[in-house]
Amino acid sequence: MAPPENRSLAAKMQRGEPTFGATFYTGSTVAIEAAGNWGLDFAFIDAEHTPVNVDSHLEKLVMASLLAGIAPLVRVRGTNEWDIRKSLEFGATGVIVPQVGTADQARAIVRAAKFPPVGRRGGDASCRAAGFAGPGFQWSRYMEHENATRLVIPMAESYEFFDNIDAILEVEGIDVINFGPADYSISRRISIDYSMAHPEVEERLAELVEKCHARGIKVMAPCIPPVAENVTALRKRGVDMIIMGNDVMFLNEGCRRAREAIDTAAKTA
Template sequence: MEENVTGSNKQRDELNEKLRSNKPTYGVTLYGGSCAGVEIAANWGLDFAFIDAEHTPVNIDSHMEKLVLAARVGGIAPLVRVRGTNEWDIRKTLEIGAAGVIIPQVGSAAEARQIVRAAKFPPLGRRGGDGSVRSAGFAGPGFQWSSYMESENNNTLVIPMAESYEFFDNIDEILDVEGIDVINFGPADYSISRRISIDYSMSNPEVNDKLDELIEKCHARGIKVMAPCIPPDKDSAQRLAKKGVDMIIMGNDIMFLNQGFRAVRAALDG
């Protein structure tokens, strides 16, 4: 009987295959808490769904499980942004079947180690284990603890966010923490921390320079980089890919709703 070591996380494996081949990947952020939004993103062939639980009422509970399942059934890798470095949020997110976990407001190597401790099994971390979860295939046919833990360590994406001046003050120490797979750059919160103008397009020279620094230092360590693409058009996406951004976030569901209703308002006013 074929050994079940990953809980059939096909979307995660496909995303990792592209990242390891140094191909740019594309996704969208989802704030609305709607399974339909996740499924629509999957229908249009995006690589990952960035499901938010930091700025929304969504928690790491049965509601989040539905969103993760919608992604997996639809064929898009679910990445969940949790509320912080809480060990239980990180572990439960991965156990319900997320391809990776995104952690906001990381500013020190100690916080990075705390994240890896929660997300990775020994020897990288101290993640608690239970076979009766989706990530373990519910201990089904062919389940083996050793293979399961090795697969989770190798394939689950741990994604701290670089979104403050504190992160960049401590960037080398943070990136040297073993077990980090991707860094997500947050230009808005970085700008807020520096009290400079907020611009997701990263036209501010300081913000643009920080992204360049992040890409250079991450790639030197084999770590991938995620960043938002605003406006989410062809030229902006190509610019980020040329810079070396590996995971490009092509806008979000609230933005798309606003664009649609703006068009409706313009039609009515016209």
């Protein structure tokens, strides 16, 4: 039996269609399954800012994504090759790596995520991605499939990335760049605004899209607030993969509405 995987995200990307996802901070399989029910394309599972580690907890989140039909993309803690390799061996469709600022860092990510001849990823057949070396397993087919289908997604979220953008984007094996407007703004000590209204942030996104698309690399960015006009604006800017908020945001929004209803009812009682 072939290992479980999500192929719909890659198919949409290959056709040039926009794809949509959400970030998951709570570590809840329920949140990911609910997102799958509503037809989102990818689950951005965060292991950088949360208690989620690259262990059996993350494995459950990846499996929940695959069972819900939503592609699991794991944001690891950094360029640690063990985190990258284990996330992919758990069955993740791709890895998102934060705070990339140099071509050497980008090469380290590819080295950890891709088998030779592209990288130097270590291998073991006793993992989910390899189908646990079940019937018909072949090393060559497994490695070729992993190299062709697992997404490598560095993050552009600092001025250092843009200082070295051309060298970074020339690294073979990068599939997508995720733009992080908040951390970019922090690095430049300018106003922090996920809506990307600051002129400098708009310029950096435009530069990223232009240079990535010239090399066949996709661009991911957040849509905050996640409303139709912002989706349209991001599509016009050339963003390929759009992050429609996160599970904590959705909880806050629901609780805000509940509080408003309580307060309104109290005034009319």
